[in-house]
Amino acid sequence: MAPAFLLLLQVLPGTQPLTLEGDPAAHMLAGIDSYLDRETFNSTKRRPNPPSRDGLARILGVVDKRVRFETLSLVESVSRPAEIHRGPGYRVLTVRWPVLDxxxxxxxLFQPDGAPKARIVALPDADQAPEQVEWPHKLAASGAQVIVPALVDRSAAGLVEPAIPRRLNQSRREFLYREAFEMGRHLIGYEIQKALAAVDWFARQEPKVPIAAAGYGEGGLLALHSAALDGRIAAALVSGYFGPREQLWREPVYRNVWGLLRAWGDADVAAMMAPRRLIIEPSRCPETPARPPEGAPGVLITPSLGEVLGEVERAKLLGASITLASDRGGRDYPMMDTALAALLDAVNVRLSPLDRAPRLSAPGRRTFEDLHAHIQAVVRGSERARKAFWANADASSVEKWKESTRPYRRHLWEEVLGKLPPPSEALQAETRLQYDRPRWKGYEVRLPIFPGVFAYGVLLVPTNLKAGEKRPVVVTQHGRAGRPQELIEPTTARAESVYKHFAAQLADQGFIVYAPQNPYLFEEHYRALQRKANPLKLSLFSFIAAQHDRTLEWLSTLPFVDAARIGYYGLSYGGKTASRIPPLLDRYAVCVTSGDFGEYIGKMASSERPESFLFTNEHEMYEFDLGNTFNYGDLAMLMAPRPFMVERGHGDGVGFDPWVDYEFARVRRHYNQMGIGGRAEIEFFVGVHEINAKGTFAFLKKHLNFP
Structure with missing residues (x-):
């Protein structure tokens, strides 16, 4: 028989009636979307002035020490000499130079016949080989020494690893972005490093003359940021790039920069150059299709002239020394003579006329392959990096562990996942009855957090609760594209086979159960939210953490809930949530992860692993610098001394048993060494990507002390 306070009630006591119509999940994502739009719009009003140069370098991945070298190396072969052209007063050489170890x-290298009047790094667009760009010839003919680095183009990545016969249609730039981003690097940062290595060499040459940078399209991005980071660059010319950056999430994913809009738009970066000269040419950018054949959606669209002018004016208000260069047809043709003359004027050189600049044949280069090999070396060395990161964690006792890992929890929340401010809305739950079953009643729950942003889920309350009794709660979490209802009464055979109505099973056994709705559904919609969130130093998990925190706050107020006995059990993306959220939220007393745990950094960033996300369309999965800070074993150890369990089906294609065992061995050892080995368990079972509901149920009963 139901307790008296539940008899015939359509609304839980102490809550307001839930009147939300339509799909709660759709409303949830729309609310998050609106929140991100507001924050993006307001970001320009909150940026520090001046912003941190070191902070910009870090999020761009300009973090590795460049190697010193004495001279450039000539690149030649039997069939192709190093010198490929002679122009009026200069010659063109194919060269190579060291950047990082x-x-x-x-x-x-465009080498003038006489002493150089200036030294310039000329950065073409990604799809332009250095040999095919005409404007560096004009700079060289005017007496400048010019280096033109080759960038990674936007062509399909193709067959990356011969041992994994999978041809990728995602662009080479996206592929490199993914693996680098996970390791706290960035394709943008690597290409800036190549430009600054050239500046290093320029700065050591005699005679001492001004150094400048110029670029178009992707090269314009690099020229702007290189000049902002390095005060040795006396002037910069940016063509086909400058404008408002608040729609960064619409651009190709390889331009996604973690936390950029917190402190920087293009105007803010430009202001970092002051008082050095910046020339902006509002030419048409190298426009790309809205979506590549495979990979993340993203498009390059030329901003309107008004948008460019608006960002130029904002830069001037911030103190930038900025000049707008335009010419006849300047919106269509980049690097017109007016723009080149303005750059040369900034370094005291006059533009010389050049009747015709040749387009030379480009050799085959291994720019993509070499950079990929370097990033993979970083991935392989990530365990050493994480060991150094964790050097201050003290596992000599439970108390010292809890105290010494507080900074690590803070780093995870603030620097990796992104932390939202405290809720602005009062904790006023709205509920309505959705299930009326003999053993339990189920209530939909809506909990406000910010305007339009809320937590939603279904609370199952056993009908055999006694007056004054307090019971444990198990929070049961669905996977990608899932719904709370699929964990209770599945409506499809697939949902039943995957989830086995495990929320209802737990309620049948007397647990109070709460099944939240997480926002990873509607496929490209939630991925677009991740793209919108990242430039604000936020992610989907920023919202998931806030939703779970508010849910725990509310559950703890219910008179029939024992707030000290709340556990978590999630599958797939819900298992991914298990590794990130319970370690942060102390109200979770027990954690069970299913269908996700394993050696994670290799899965995300190693091209040697066939199950790697590098080979899938799940471009939203990447978390900046996770590879140097937290693998899944590290995240699990943040749960300690609270109990932690892994559930693993032998046939689950999400990972492989040896990698799961490898990572869990670290967790088991950690718990054992602190004298709490009985609180860490793993269960392997014959099955696939599914709930097993056997050893995990026993684990929950044991550590939640129920019944």
């Missing part, structure tokens, strides 16, 4: 840059 294990990474070189390739490109062209």
């Amino acid at each position: 294990g990474l070189d840059a390739e490109g062209l």
